[in-house]
Amino acid sequence: MIPAWTAEQPLIRMRDVHKRFGATVVISGISIDVMKGEVICIIGPSGAGKSTLLRCINALVPIDSGSILVAGQEVNDPKLDKLALRRKVGMVFQQYNLFPHRTALANIMMAPLHVLKRDRGEVEAEARALMRKVRLEGKENSYPGELSGGQQQRVAIARSLAMQPAAMLFDEVTAALDPETVKEVLVTIRELAEEGMTCVIVTHEMGFAREVADQVYFTDRGVVVEHGPPAEFFTNCKDERTRRFLSQIL
Amino acid sequence: MLLLAVLVLSVYVGEAQAGPDTPSILATMLKWTPLLAQGFALNIAMSFLAMAIGTVLGLALGLGLIALVRPVRATSWVITQFFRNAPWLVLLFYCVLLMPFEVRVGGTIIPLPGWAKSTAGLALPVMANVAELVRGAVQSIPAGQWEAAEALALTRLQTLRLVILPQCVKRMTPPWMNLYAIVVVGTPLASIVGVNEAMTLTGDVLSSEGRTELLVPMYLYLLTWFFVYCYPIARATVALERRFQVS
DSSP: OOOOOOTTSOSEEEEEEEEEETTEEEEEEEEEEEOTTOEEEEEOOTTSSHHHHHHHHTTSSOOSEEEEEETTEESSOTTOOHHHHHHHEEEEOTTOOOOTTSOHHHHHHHHHHHTSOOOHHHHHHHHHHHHHHTTOTTOTTOOGGGSOHHHHHHHHHHHHHTTOOSEEEEESTTTTSOHHHHHHHHHHHHHHHHTTOEEEEEOSOHHHHHHHOSEEEEEETTEEEEEEOHHHHHHSOOOHHHHHHHHHHO | OHHHHHHHHHHHHHHHHSOTTSOOHHHHHHHHHHHHHHHHHHHHHHHHHHHHHHHHHHHHHHHHHTOSSHHHHHHHHHHHHHHHSSOHHHHHHHHHHHSOSEEEETTEEEEOOHHHHHHHHHHHHHHHHHHHHHHHHHHHSOHHHHHHHHHTTOOHHHIIIIIIHHHHHHHHHHHHHHHHHHHHHHGGGGGGGTOOSHHHHHHHHHHHHTOGGGHHHHHHHHHHHHHHHHHHHHHHHHHHHHHHHHO
8 A cells, every 4th residue: 555645745756766777887776855835956967867857856867776655655666657747747858849749728638638527628728828827928829830849838837737746847948949949938837936836946047046946956976965955055065067057047 | 844744756657657547646536535544543542541440550550669568569560561562462462362252241242352452462561651650750749748747747648639649640741641642653653463454455455456655655645644743742842841840
């Protein structure tokens, strides 16, 4: 039996997670706790395993050893119900990955209709509300190819939210965007965070991390080098590697 | 245009060879045109049917090629490679020789005429080629589409049905039309096993007329029928390819 999860426990609890692709070690012993309603930002150089770590949380990538509990459900379990897990955890990608043959509204409605088998009228009303929430009212019938990168990314966020997940994973969601559209996406994520959505955000936007995160994690070569609340982390980091990374990027 | 010029030229040369008291080649062509049209209609019907059957089977086989279960994948691969690399004529022969001339379903006897068996023979290579088209199209869809669908908790079948295959239709249409044009020009193969399609009938006409000067113009006439039918398909394929590249 899965032990009942209570709100005092972390919503996502990673313990000593290891992952390698062939001979390349991507994650070597990462432990992170994310409480309900908490926003954590993971920063670090490219190839530090940040994106892979996110994909491990919703079982897109299986882990080699260690444990990831999501609301009490063990991800590293051969009997894991992946679909049940993914209903709890939404994910937004760097390349948006919207379905190009469906309109914005149809993209948002697809999973609630076909995975949750919900009533079409209800789902459509919610999808329209989500379009308003991400400030894309009037673009419901646009195809992804007709939208800017920032607009597509906001549709992608709405698409994930439509499944009413307990937590959201953001994988460098502004990395592919034009500078002028980055802000509109960050505003959307910040609003979500303020509403109490649990968020795990991999990002290169240090200003954003500082503003929105409860905890900032710096990872390098598959391990967490240092972490702390942003005020402390950005002004007073202890590790040499962190300092060097921040001086390069800020 | 060139084809038309050659046709006219061959008619002219034929007229010159013929004696004064035989009917003109043009008149002879015109006389047999209704019969040839009947035969050509059978060619078109066979190409339609072979394409329809081959496409349905090919879709299933193509899904087999990308199945997660290894034995299914392996079996589908063997079938695809076998029928893709076998000469069409050999497949046609096998179908005509190995299939019974009638089948009994329950109490009713359904006859299997030569043209039906030939159609089955043509449908087999179509099936294998469509399977390859499906596999290629599915693999050309970016991995991010699979990932996004997975992250939304769609099952593999739902992902295929709702996300992947609809995007494949567009990519597959031009090569599929191309394949159809090839099937159409492949239908005269059925003449070898005695099906009364346009090619067979042209041969019959020639032997009943017994005039050697008719030989070249008549076959050119037949060729023109196929060309007039297939050329627009080829043009449409190119136009579609261009349109899809832009968007």
